[in-house]
Amino acid sequence: MSPDGNGQSSRSFPPLPERLPVDVFDSHCHLDIVDTPVQEQLRSAKAAGVTRIVTIGCDLPSSRFAVDTAAEFDDVYAAVAIHPNETTGISDAVLEDVARLAAHPKVRAIGETGLDYYRDWAPKDDQHRAFRAHIAIAKRTGRALVVHDRDAHDDVLRILEEEGAPGTVVFHCYSGDAAMAEICADRGYLMSFAGNVTFKNAEPLREALRAAPLDLVLVETDAPFLTPIPHRGKPNASYLIPYTVRAMAEVKGVDVAEMCAAIAANGERAFGPW
Numbered sequence: 001m002s003p004d005g006n007g008q009s010s011r012s013f014p015p016l017p018e019r020l021p022v023d024v025f026d027s028h029c030h031l032d033i034v035d036t037p038v039q040e041q042l043r044s045a046k047a048a049g050v051t052r053i054v055t056i057g058c059d060l061p062s063s064r065f066a067v068d069t070a071a072e073f074d075d076v077y078a079a080v081a082i083h084p085n086e087t088t089g090i091s092d093a094v095l096e097d098v099a100r101l102a103a104h105p106k107v108r109a110i111g112e113t114g115l116d117y118y119r120d121w122a123p124k125d126d127q128h129r130a131f132r133a134h135i136a137i138a139k140r141t142g143r144a145l146v147v148h149d150r151d152a153h154d155d156v157l158r159i160l161e162e163e164g165a166p167g168t169v170v171f172h173c174y175s176g177d178a179a180m181a182e183i184c185a186d187r188g189y190l191m192s193f194a195g196n197v198t199f200k201n202a203e204p205l206r207e208a209l210r211a212a213p214l215d216l217v218l219v220e221t222d223a224p225f226l227t228p229i230p231h232r233g234k235p236n237a238s239y240l241i242p243y244t245v246r247a248m249a250e251v252k253g254v255d256v257a258e259m260c261a262a263i264a265a266n267g268e269r270a271f272g273p274w
């Protein structure tokens with residue numbers, strides 16, 4: 001979840017881009033807050049070559065929505081968690097509810113969890129306690145961990161080390177630099193790039209993508225946020241991923257089909273067979 005989703009619904013969605021040559025999936029989408037019915041989101045995504053979507057939980061209602069939606073639609077997988085911004089005074093009972101939801105077979109990740117020092121909506125102590133608890137749930141349930149890291153790189157990396165990271169860790173909307181990408185690569189953490197990698201001022205992010213091994217790279221929309229160039233400022237949805245993937249292929253110096261194939265294979269490794 002990104003903070004700058006204001007006024008999205010009053011603006012119209014961009015047209016469908018050219019279809020990708022190989023099917024990919026969206027590793028991080030908020031299907032519940034994109035201003036379009038889920039069925040329509042899946043249809044437009046498929047037309048763009050985005051055939052699978054992980055929908056993310058930020059609190060108990062959105063986590064329940066994720067589970068219900070994944071249960072209803074074959075091409076949707078769920079992630080469940082309490083977002084770091086929502087962790088003020090978080091109780092063990094809430095964390096137990098997250099763990100219970102995680103038992104559903106279509107839940108493939110615990111997320112989004114992590115640390116957000118950009119927004120001070122929740123005290124750091126609460127964020128740390130919740131992050132550690134989510135790491136434990138991911139390990140106990142064998143699910144991937146989807147990490148939200150906003151201006152908190154050092155503490156996120158430290159806590160993952162202290163707790164012992166789950167088998168699969170995904171940094172969603174990766175925002176570190178190239179040096180951090182090398183640390184992530186050493187530890188086998190996946191880095192999921194969002195539409196902001198296309199922004200003009202995002203050269204440091206593109207340097208991080210250059211440093212990230214192709215077999216640890218994912219793509220996401222974080223929709224309805226972070227719409228890629230050339231539609232920045234318009235609402236985002238999964239069908240706009242081709243802009244991000246094509247930009248990523250250019251940065252990596254590979255053709256678009258190879259980029260897509262890597263993303264699809266990495267996604268299957270991270271979230272399990274579809």
Ligand SMILES: [Zn+2]
Pocket residue numbers: 001002028030056112222
């Ligand atoms: Zn998100």
Ligand SMILES: [Zn+2]
Pocket residue numbers: 001002112148149172173
């Ligand atoms: Zn996030």
